[in-house]
Amino acid sequence: MELYSFFNSSTSQRVRIALQLKGVAHEYHGVNIRAGAHRDVYYLDNINPAGLVPAVVDGDFRLGQSLAIIDWLDTRYPEPRLIPVESEIRMRVLELSYLISCDMHPVNNLRMLKYLQDVLCATPTQKDAWYNHWIAQGMAGVEGLLVRAARTLDGPWCFGPQPTLADCCLVPQMSNARRMGCDLSAFPRSRAVYEYASKHPAFVAAQPDQQPDYIA
Ligand SMILES: N[C@@H](CCC(=O)N[C@@H](CS)C(=O)NCC(=O)O)C(=O)O
Numbered sequence: 224m225e226l227y228s229f230f231n232s233s234t235s236q237r238v239r240i241a242l243q244l245k246g247v248a249h250e251y252h253g254v255n256i257r258a259g260a261h262r263d264v265y266y267l268d269n270i271n272p273a274g275l276v277p278a279v280v281d282g283d284f285r286l287g288q289s290l291a292i293i294d295w296l297d298t299r300y301p302e303p304r305l306i307p308v309e310s311e312i313r314m315r316v317l318e319l320s321y322l323i324s325c326d327m328h329p330v331n332n333l334r335m336l337k338y339l340q341d342v343l344c345a346t347p348t349q350k351d352a353w354y355n356h357w358i359a360q361g362m363a364g365v366e367g368l369l370v371r372a373a374r375t376l377d378g379p380w381c382f383g384p385q386p387t388l389a390d391c392c393l394v395p396q397m398s399n400a401r402r403m404g405c406d407l408s409a410f411p412r413s414r415a416v417y418e419y420a421s422k423h424p425a426f427v428a429a430q431p432d433q434q435p436d437y438i439a
Contacts, residue, residue, distance in 0.1 A: 224249040225280040227270055229256045230434035231402075233328065233395035234289040235277040239434075240391045241293045243425035245300040249279075253436025256333060290324055293388055305388045312376075316387045319368050323392040327361035331399075351403070358405045365393065366410040373412060379419040386420065394420045398430075 226242065226249045228235035242249055254260045254276050261274050271278040271287040278287045279295075286292050297306050307313045329335070331354050339345040339353060369381060378384035381393060397417045400407060407414055420426045431437060 225252060226250070227252045227254050227266075227276055227278040227280070228434065228436075229254050229261075229276050230437045231399075231431040232256065232276050233399050234275075234324075236395035236398070236429055236431065237289045237324075237388075237391040238277045238279070238292050238296075239429035240386075240394065240426055241296050241305055241388075243428045244303060244305065244386060244391075245296060247296065247300055251435055253434070255436065290320065290388070293391060303385060305386070305391060307382075307387060312382055315368070315372060315382055316389045319365060319381060319389040320392045322361065322364050322368070323396050326364075327357060327396060330357045354403055355405050358400045358403075359409075361396075362400070362405075362407065362410050362413060366413050369412040369416065379416065381416055386423070386425075390416065390420050390426075393417065394426055 224247060226235075226238065228239060228251060230253065254266065256276060260266060261271075261276055267274055270280065270285060273287050275287060277289055277292060278285065279292050286295055293305055297304055307316055336350060336354070339350050340347075345353070372382050376383040380386050381389035393413065394417055397407065397413065427433065432439075
C-alpha cells in the first residue's frame with residue numbers, strides 16, 4: 224500500500240495514526256502542498272482528482288478522504304477496530320469525528336487561509352483571529368462531547384479504554400491548534416486525552432517530525 228501524505232497535514236496524520244495502530248506496512252510519498260504538488264497534473268490524474276492529501280493507492284485501487292480511508296482500513300484490517308460496530312459508541316465516535324473533520328478542519332485549511340490572505344487581503348492578525356475563533360468554537364463542542372462521554376465511559380481515550388477514529392481526528396487537530404498558538408486551557412478533558420494519546424507509540428510514529436518529508 225502507498226500513502227500520499229504531507230508531514231504537517233492533519234488529515235494525513237489521521238491516516239498515519241490508523242496505519243500505525245493497525246501495523247499496516249506502507250510506502251510513504253510526501254506531497255508538498257506548500258509548493259502546490261497536490262495540484263500537479265500527475266497527482267490529479269493518477270492519485271487524487273480532488274487535489275488533496277491524504278490518498279492511498281493499493282494496486283488499482285485509489286482512495287482519498289481521510290475518514291473514508293480509515294473506514295476502508297477498518298474493513299481490510301479489522302484489528303484494532305477504529306470505528307466501533309456497536310451502535311451507541313459508533314454514533315458517538317462518528318459524531319465527534321465529523322465535528323472535527325466536517326465543521327472545524329475545513330474552515331482553517333491551507334486553501335482557506337491562502338484565500339483569506341491572497342484574495343481577501345486579510346492581514347496576519349486577521350488571519351490569526353479567524354483561525355483562533357473557529358478553533359475555540361469547535362473545541363468547545365469537542366470538550367462538551369468528551370465530558371458527556373466521560374460520565375458513562377471509563378478510559379483515557381475519547382471514548383473509553385481503546386483508541387478510535389475520534390482520537391485519530393482529535394490529536395492532529397489539537398497539535399495544529401497548539402502550533403498556531405491557540406489557547407486550549409478551557410478544554411481540560413480534551414487536553415488530557417491529547418496528552419495521553421501523544422505518548423502512545425502509534426501516535427508518536429505518526430507525528431509530523433517523524434515523517435520522511437518533514438521540513439523543520
Ligand atoms: N476532507 C478531506 C480534507 C483533505 C484536506 O483538506 N487536506 C489538506 C491538508 S490537511 C490539503 O490537501 N490541503 C491542500 C489545500 O488546501 O490546498 C480529508 O479528510 O481527507
